[in-house]
Amino acid sequence: MTVPLSQATLTTLPESVAAPGYDRAALTPGILHFGVGNFHRAHQAMYLDRLFAQGQSLDWALVGAGVFEGEKKGRAVLQAQDWLTTLVEQEADHSTARVLGSMIDYLEPADAPAIIARMAQADIRxxxxxxxxxxxxxxxQDRFDPTHPAIVADAASPEAPKTAFGMMIAALKARRAAGIPPFTVMCCDNIPHNGVVTKNALCGLARLSDPAFADWIADNVAFPNAMVDRITPATGDRERAILAQDFGVTDGWPVFCEGFTQWVLEDNFPLGRPKLEAVGAQFVDDVAPFELMKLRILNGGHAVIAYPAGLMDIHFVHEAMEHPLIRAFLRKIEETEIMPQVPPVPDTDLPAYVALIERRFSNPKIGDTVRRLCLDGSNRQPKFIIPTLRDALKNGGAYSGLALECALWARYCAGVTDTGVPIDPNDPNWDRLVPVAQQARRRPQAWLEQDAIYGDLAGHAGFAAQFAHWLHMLWQDGTAKTLIRYVETG
Incomplete structure (x- = not known):
């Protein structure tokens, strides 16, 4: 018999499941959050839950929000559970479960008037x-796109916005009219310089309909940069079944994640903030070194193992790490090509960080899939691989393994594994990538001529030659033999 999760059943949870260590009735709102998905609940909601359990910052509880009709399904599940979530942290040798109570409301998704009105209230800081x-x-080029249809629509009808940014602009106008200081806008997405990106989007949209107000936003609203990190797979029947069988709780939308978590933020919160440093968050003057380290070593490392594993029909990430060739491939690229292009990070040992990444990738309980890592290479490669490659070329560093990684991605996008198994579409640009990848089998340069991804790198003779060498070998000898060649000789 399992316990259905709700506020009423918190006192009857199995002993193996921790309940919120605080009175949720004592919480008051301070944060409105767009995007109540798995990562948010495993990260920001978890940090706040830990903080509330210490009896601190109880006036910073979460109010959820969303802009898509599709988010209503998740909201209905959480509403039936009184906004509670079971978080299961999994390491190789143990798992723990805790119910999070840090969210106390969740507005109807896509209800712009209600969301705007809530953000306009002074308690939301x-x-x-x-x-x-x-x-x-x-x-x-990772710049705000004012021609995007959703942006064009919001700019034409700022009184009836559909995007989160349009709703924020309307709320900020209402606050200014009421004499209420502007809230801080805090991005928690895995994007380089995420505070700057968020500011550019908000000001960019405002400028299309009200340039003066865009200037006011730029001068008066804070956008702290942040680096976030926690491996958090999607929830499916597997996770719900594990929670029920191993912990005795029925939760319609639990969150499973690794034990490791990191949150590094600039301390720029004019209206105050929760005391998150008390529960492990780091507040620093400059997030950039931490951000660059993660993007290159962790996200870049994910790309390194993803495509050889995908071509070798490996399903789970931890299974990829169990393959000696893939593990050796990752270690060699990290140590000889990626890490040399990562500047020093305050109070951080880079070799120890690489070893930590290996352990995290090897966690057998997470259930993270290779296909997820392979997803959306046309967006991820320019962020996680190409900048490191450019620095290596500029600085005279080694880059043969990075060229091989690019060749592996090209080979993957040809749409079939080494054993002939078709690869289902796995990129927003899949229909465009596949014919180019197939053409590159005969003429490798065709792949590098994708200017939006490689820019002028197609004209770098050394890189182009290395890429062509590896792509030819992948088609001729297969992934395993190609990895052997790189690992043994480079």
């Missing part, structure tokens, strides 16, 4: 976002 990279309306 932070508006945070976990809306994925696509929610920031970036073009191929």
């Amino acid at each position: 932070i508006v945070s976002l976990t809306i994925t990279e696509g929610g920031y309306f970036l073009d191929a």
Whole structure:
């Protein structure tokens, strides 16, 4: 018999499941958050839950919000559970479960008037976002795109916005009219310089309909940069079944994640903030070194193992790390090509960080899939691999393994594994990538001529030659033999 999660059943939870260590009735709102998904609940909601359990910052509880009709399903599940979530942290040798109570309300998704009205109230001092990279309306050069249809629509009808940014602009106008200081806008997405990106999106949209107000936002609203990190897979029947069988709790939308978590923020919160440093968050003057380290070593490392594993029909990430060739491939690239292009990070040992990444990737309980890591390479490669490659070329560093990683991605996008198994579409640009990848089998340069991804790198003779060498070998000898060649000789 399992216990159905709700406020009424918190006192009857199994002993193995920790309940919120505080009176939720004593919480008051301070943060409105767009994007109540798994990562938000495993990260920001978890930090706040820990803080509330210490009896601190009880006036910073979460109010959820969303802009898509599709978010109503998740909201209904959480509403039936009184906004509670079971968080299961999994390490190789143990798992723990805790019920999070830090969210106390969740507005109806896509109800713009209600969301705007709530943000306009003085108790909301932070508006945070976990809306994925696509929610920031970036073009191929990662700049705000004023021609995006959703932005054009909000600019034409600012009184009836559909995007999170349009709603924030309307709320900020209402606050200014009422003499209420502006809230801080806190991005919690995995985007380089995420505070700057968020500011550009908000000001960029405002400028299309009210340039003067865009200037006011730029001068008066804080956008702290932050680096966030926690591996958090999607929830499915597997996770719900594990929670029921191992912990005796029925939760319609639990969150499973690794034990490790990191949150590094600039301390720029004019209306105050929760005392998150008391529960492990780091407040620093400059997030950039931490951000660059993560993007290159962790996110870049994910790309390194993803495509050889995908081509070798490996399903789970931890299974990829169990393969000696893939593990050796990752270690060699990290140590000889990626880490040399990462500047020093305050109070951080880079070799120890690389070893930590290996352990995290090897966690057998997370259930993270290779296919997820392979997803959206046309957006991820320019952020996680190409900058490191450019620095290596500029600084005279080693880059053969990075060229091989690019070749592996090209080979993956040809749409079939080494054993002939078809690869289902796994990129927003899949229909465009596949024919180019197939053409590159005969003419490798065709792949590098994708200017939006490689820019002028197609004209770098050394890189182009290395790429062509590895891509030819992948088609001729297969992934395993190609990895052997790189690991043994480079």
